[in-house]
Amino acid sequence: MSDAALPGxxxxxxxxxxxxxxxxxxxxxxxxxxxxxxxxVTVERKEGQVAxxxxxxxxxxxxxxxxxxxxxxxDEVVTRDAVLGKLAGETAPDVxxxxxxxxxxxxxxxxxxELKAVGRPMVLALNMYDIAQRQGLRIDLEGLSxxxxxxxxxxxxxxxxxxxxxxxxxxxxxxxxxxxxxxxxREPDAxxxxxxxxxxxxxxxxxxxxxERPDTFTxxxxxxxxxxxxxxxxxxxxxxxxFQAVFTWSKAAGDLxxxxxxxxxxxxxxxxxAGMLTSFLTDGVISGxxxxxxxxxxxxxxFFFIILLEDFGYMARAAFLMDRIMGGAGLHGRAFIPLLSxxxxxxxxxxxxxxxxxxxxxxxxxxxxxxxxCSARIPVYTLIISAFIPNRQVLGVLSLPxxxxxxxxxxxxxxxxxxxxxTRRLFWRGAVEPFLMELPxxxxxxxxNVLRSLFLRGKIFITRAGTIIFPMMILVWxxxxxxxxxxxxxxxxxxxxxxxxxxxxxxPALAPIGFNWQMTIAxxxxxxxxxxxxAALGTVYAIGNADAAPGALAxxxxxHWSIATGLAFLAWYVFAPQCAxxxxxxxxxxxxxxxxxxxxxxxxxxxxxxxxxxxQVARAxxxx
Amino acid sequence: xxxxxxxxxxxxxxxxxxxxxxxxxxxxARPGDRGVIVDVRAESHPxxxxxxxxxxxRRLLEFGFVEGARVEVLHEGAIWxxxxxxxxxxxxxxxxxxxxxxxxxxxxxx
Numbered sequence: 118m119s120d121a122a123l124p125g126x127x128x129x130x131x132x133x134x135x136x137x138x139x140x141x142x143x144x145x146x147x148x149x150x151x152x153x154x155x156x157x158v159t160v161e162r163k164e165g166q167v168a169x170x171x172x173x174x175x176x177x178x179x180x181x182x183x184x185x186x187x188x189x190x191x192d193e194v195v196t197r198d199a200v201l202g203k204l205a206g207e208t209a210p211d212v213x214x215x216x217x218x219x220x221x222x223x224x225x226x227x228x229x230x231e232l233k234a235v236g237r238p239m240v241l242a243l244n245m246y247d248i249a250q251r252q253g254l255r256i257d258l259e260g261l262s263x264x265x266x267x268x269x270x271x272x273x274x275x276x277x278x279x280x281x282x283x284x285x286x287x288x289x290x291x292x293x294x295x296x297x298x299x300x301x302x303r304e305p306d307a308x309x310x311x312x313x314x315x316x317x318x319x320x321x322x323x324x325x326x327x328x329e330r331p332d333t334f335t336x337x338x339x340x341x342x343x344x345x346x347x348x349x350x351x352x353x354x355x356x357x358x359x360f361q362a363v364f365t366w367s368k369a370a371g372d373l374x375x376x377x378x379x380x381x382x383x384x385x386x387x388x389x390x391a392g393m394l395t396s397f398l399t400d401g402v403i404s405g406x407x408x409x410x411x412x413x414x415x416x417x418x419x420f421f422f423i424i425l426l427e428d429f430g431y432m433a434r435a436a437f438l439m440d441r442i443m444g445g446a447g448l449h450g451r452a453f454i455p456l457l458s459x460x461x462x463x464x465x466x467x468x469x470x471x472x473x474x475x476x477x478x479x480x481x482x483x484x485x486x487x488x489x490x491c492s493a494r495i496p497v498y499t500l501i502i503s504a505f506i507p508n509r510q511v512l513g514v515l516s517l518p519x520x521x522x523x524x525x526x527x528x529x530x531x532x533x534x535x536x537x538x539x540t541r542r543l544f545w546r547g548a549v550e551p552f553l554m555e556l557p558x559x560x561x562x563x564x565x566n567v568l569r570s571l572f573l574r575g576k577i578f579i580t581r582a583g584t585i586i587f588p589m590m591i592l593v594w595x596x597x598x599x600x601x602x603x604x605x606x607x608x609x610x611x612x613x614x615x616x617x618x619x620x621x622x623x624x625p626a627l628a629p630i631g632f633n634w635q636m637t638i639a640x641x642x643x644x645x646x647x648x649x650x651x652a653a654l655g656t657v658y659a660i661g662n663a664d665a666a667p668g669a670l671a672x673x674x675x676x677h678w679s680i681a682t683g684l685a686f687l688a689w690y691v692f693a694p695q696c697a698x699x700x701x702x703x704x705x706x707x708x709x710x711x712x713x714x715x716x717x718x719x720x721x722x723x724x725x726x727x728x729x730x731x732x733q734v735a736r737a738x739x740x741x
Numbered sequence: 742x743x744x745x746x747x748x749x750x751x752x753x754x755x756x757x758x759x760x761x762x763x764x765x766x767x768x769x770a771r772p773g774d775r776g777v778i779v780d781v782r783a784e785s786h787p788x789x790x791x792x793x794x795x796x797x798x799r800r801l802l803e804f805g806f807v808e809g810a811r812v813e814v815l816h817e818g819a820i821w822x823x824x825x826x827x828x829x830x831x832x833x834x835x836x837x838x839x840x841x842x843x844x845x846x847x848x849x850x851x
Contacts, residue, residue: 346819555833
């Protein structure tokens with residue numbers, strides 16, 4: 118750096134949701150951004166860098182969207198505190214950049230009036246200005262700038278238009294150095310909000326003329342997509358296509374990764390001397406982390422759809438359509454997306470509950486998300502179904518195995534709704550969070566922004582795999598490997614390990630649900646991820662490579678288990694919290710050990726009761 | 742009108758509603774109904790919103806449900822005709838009927 122380099126400065130992007138704030142952030146910072154969490158809270162912190170023409174480096178903070186500085190959700194608390202310079206571990210921004218959808222100014226004008234009271238220099242970016250022009254919206258930029266007391270830049274973030282102007286305006290605000298840190302902002306009461314609206318209305322009337330060609334597209338599309346019958350039918354059709362895609366598009370990539378991890382494990386095993394280190398690398402690290410990472414393709418396909426629909430403006434409509442259906446079970450309409458994600462994997466599902474404002478709504482959603490049939494259950498279901506459910510036709514057209522699979526999915530959904538309903542009735546009575554949601558105008562998603570968001574999601578999942586899943590895998594490996602088998606042992610080594618001892622210890626407790634000691638032991642490595650139970654069963658029944666040849670394992674299980682036991686095992690897997698990573702993510706997202714403990718207890722209890730019922734009823738029906 | 746709202750919520754009773762002749766709660770409006778918002782109160786379901794009626798009122802106000810704004814019901818959900826989608830000036834907003842109870846609308850004559 119030369120001596121002439123100007124000191125760096127910080128800017129923060131503030132604005133309503135759906136104002137194109139993230140697109141503007143991407144246009145400003147390009148690939149120079151990093152995502153982390155704010156200290157102590159589970160709110161995503163996105164920061165990037167941009168250089169001004171004068172040679173100053175600006176660090177840009179993308180704050181969560183908000184309608185008001187009066188914070189209602191953890192996201193909005195971060196926005197308020199960051200704007201006020203009160204956020205722990207953060208320096209106050211030198212300049213605020215308020216991002217506004219030029220076609221939808223009313224609410225953001227009120228937000229700007231609040232931001233002005235903070236006293237920091239501000240630049241208003243009128244984003245999506247191309248759409249405003251196409252609609253024939255006339256905005257008197259000079260007049261608006263005068264009335265608001267801040268410079269205005271028009272931008273089209275998706276086409277990178279106006280970005281240089283914006284940076285130049287920020288630079289001149291910093292150069293002017295007109296920082297007045299004496300914030301006069303106080304939480305407004307109802308009367309003050311009304312006054313601010315009246316002022317915003319006056320400014321709007323004085324400077325903006327109604328569009329000559331207003332957007333009629335959104336209204337027309339909504340007539341179909343929000344239709345009480347057609348709208349729901351389209352939503353379910355979309356979901357169907359989405360799930361088809363999740364499981365078919367990602368299959369090749371998922372299989373390739375599974376093969377890759379198996380190959381890597383084999384390579385390490387072949388080139389390192391057999392021993393604890395090799396076992397740690399192959400069984401602990403590679404197969405453990407691999408068993409979770411292989412879900413990345415599915416997660417990416419699912420998020421591709423979610424991001425696409427979100428950017429198009431459909432997700433708010435999906436929440437609208439589902440609100441009453443989910444509301445009957447005490448869930449918020451916004452819980453729809455997290456629960457949907459949980460069909461691929463509960464981890465991204467739980468992470469995406471951050472969009473839910475209310476703490477109780479969010480906790481309820483987190484607690485029921487793992488009941489959704491995640492794709493890690495599929496290998497277990499497939500194995501048991503192929504071993505115990507005869508491939509018969511039912512009613513001429515339906516196959517019995519398919520029907521059982523459908524039943525297992527339905528059991529997951531119904532139990533999630535039931536648990537949430539009971540939680541609401543018994544523990545959090547009455548408190549129903551208001552449902553107020555903007556239904557944004559439909560917009561064509563920008564491919565670059567979609568890919569960028571997708572990349573970000575993938576990166577976050579992999580980071581989690583590194584920080585949460587990894588230690589859990591080591592723990593599970595340790596339990597399954599220590600102590601090692603004594604010399605001359607004939608049984609599989611896991612039998613002598615801590616996991617084996619715990620399995621034998623727990624076996625009497627699991628006998629009433631029809632589990633033998635081999636199954637009980639397999640449940641412990643199965644905590645690494647649900648589908649690991651398949652390999653673990655292979656280990657305890659001493660069938661090498663059970664993943665690759667499920668047929669052999671299925672045959673063995675048929676000999677060792679009764680049908681009642683097989684069915685009880687299925688029932689167990691609908692409910693059991695057999696996923697250490699989920700528990701770890703719940704701990705992280707709730708910042709407490711209480712909720713993961715509650716989850717562990719309630720899901721285990723449900724699993725036990727369900728397996729007990731199934732086993733006893735099946736035995737009574739002569740399937741024992 | 743705003744002086745009246747400065748009173749505690751308990752002071753607002755059904756008789757106050759009659760003060761604005763012909764106004765109805767937004768929560769009972771049907772698709773196609775349109776009109777002007779004449780009052781946004783803080784009184785329905787006290788203690789039952791999880792956020793308090795004053796907080797609900799402020800949220801409604803922040804979303805633009807403010808006296809003088811034009812509102813039109815566009816769509817309603819399949820189950821119990823809930824929630825509703827409304828056009829509020831140039832915006833579209835989805836909300837539950839129970840949360841719309843404190844918004845009083847003077848409907849245009851049909």
